[in-house]
Amino acid sequence: MNIAFIAHDRKKDEMVNFVTAYEHVFEGHTLYSTGTTGTRIMEQTKLSIHRFMSGPLGGDQQIGALVAQNEMDLIIFLRDPLMAQPHEPDIIALLRLCDVQGIPVATNVATGELLVRALQRGDFAWRELVHKYKPGEN
Numbered sequence: 397m398n399i400a401f402i403a404h405d406r407k408k409d410e411m412v413n414f415v416t417a418y419e420h421v422f423e424g425h426t427l428y429s430t431g432t433t434g435t436r437i438m439e440q441t442k443l444s445i446h447r448f449m450s451g452p453l454g455g456d457q458q459i460g461a462l463v464a465q466n467e468m469d470l471i472i473f474l475r476d477p478l479m480a481q482p483h484e485p486d487i488i489a490l491l492r493l494c495d496v497q498g499i500p501v502a503t504n505v506a507t508g509e510l511l512v513r514a515l516q517r518g519d520f521a522w523r524e525l526v527h528k529y530k531p532g533e534n
């Protein structure tokens with residue numbers, strides 16, 4: 397599965413702890429992140445992550461481009477609900493695209509845990525069908 401990690405600054409420690417706890421699950425997948433989030437995770441784990449640009453510089457939009465093509469299977473996006481972000485429109489656009497494509501997205505660790513456990517159980521198998529039967533590609 398293609399999984400993306402994104403965390404706002406005050407949520408980065410929480411993200412690192414979360415990903416560390418489930419490193420054994422994530423290591424079998426293809427991982428993406430915004431710039432700084434990925435750097436922080438890779439400093440603390442053995443995971444290899446494809447890092448896009450930092451969020452304020454367009455990283456959310458780069459991940460959004462994969463979502464628009466229905467190529468992202470799961471997004472863990474730990475947003476800071478208590479601080480305004482300069483790139484708020486990019487964030488809203490990314491979440492909107494997740495709803496357009498029906499992509500599972502967790503915006504807090506509690507939901508993230510549920511989705512990761514579902515991933516472990518094989519509940520994301522339907523996404524393989526999405527990849528297999530993309531419009532115009534089958």
Ligand SMILES: O=C(CO)COP(=O)(O)O
Nearest residue numbers: 430431432433450451452
């Ligand atoms: O701002 C972000 C998401 O909106 C995260 O970007 P960084 O991972 O580069 O800090």
